[in-house]
Amino acid sequence: MQDTFGRPITYLRVSVTDRCDFRCFYCMSENMTFLPREDLLSIEELDQVCSTFINRGVRKIRLTGGEPLVRRGIMELIARLARHKDTGLLDEITLTTNGSQLSKHAHVIKRLGIDRINVSLDTLDADKFAEITRRGRLEQVLHGLEAAKDAKLKVKINTVALKAFNEGELSDMLKWCGANGFDQTLIETMPLGDIGGDRVDQYLPLSDVKKRLAQDWTLSPSSLNTGGPSAYMDVAETGQKIGFITPLSNHFCDSCNRMRLTCTGTLYMCLGQDSSVDMRKALRDDPSHGLLNAAIDKALTLKPKGHEFVIEPGHGGPALKRHMSVTGG
Ligand code: SAM
């Protein structure tokens, strides 16, 4: 599959639920309204849509959310998708999680065929962690990470860089990641969804963070290129990698290889644009999957050249109404 700009589409990110057991302040408002359960694709339908993409050439699937490990039936979905790894059509199933349920599930997901996970962790300070997630406990996530290591899952830590919140501990976090054998990716806040506040206060350009980290660490450009938005550097002292996702200070759209499916079957072609295709209707109207394939063809023609995020004084509100938990980051 290729879009109209010649970019190969090989990666599907699937938000399996918009629900979450945390309420991170940059992601959701405290009183989030979630989608009605009856609007969700069933596990079987999620499998059918993903499998159609895999048959069209998608080689990597990332399960995300909301919190994917709170979706009922998630293990069944992973087990179903893993059959495409056995046939060689799919290279990888990965997962992005807040880690709250990992101590229970790390070994199971590894056994089902997941080798790598991203765990979101923005601070190693228990009080700040409670503040940022509004209802999470740091200890629970640290236990989950121990379970992940024990299960031999490869872990990458995702950290949103937040002005005057965690900017002072990013160097320590890099050290901690190195000591635990975790790669890390730093992310700039993106203006998605109403969070009941202004993001100008949170936005920290990663160009500044990189300069500061370079005072403590020997960073050199890594040969790793995932085709994704993250530019990786090798950290000589720890042997791990650090990635920088800079949607606001540096566009990453030229090499974009992905599409995003929501839990209600809406397919978004870009995290930062509203154009979408309704896969649920296509699936339900035509069990032979003809309409589903036609919907994918249409999506390929609609994928925009790039996003249009801005965060600056006077533009601190959401660029798009939908939250990150809908499209899964
Ligand atoms: N709940 C899971 C988790 O937190 O890893 C998966 C979904 S979460 C939406 C995926 C990633 O998006 C997390 O790493 C989170 O930090 C990031 N994220 C959420 N809202 C964001 C925003 N407005 N800007 C940048 N990153 C955001």
Ligand code: SF4
């Ligand atoms: Fe939940 Fe992840 Fe959003 Fe935090 S970032 S509220 S853990 S979906």
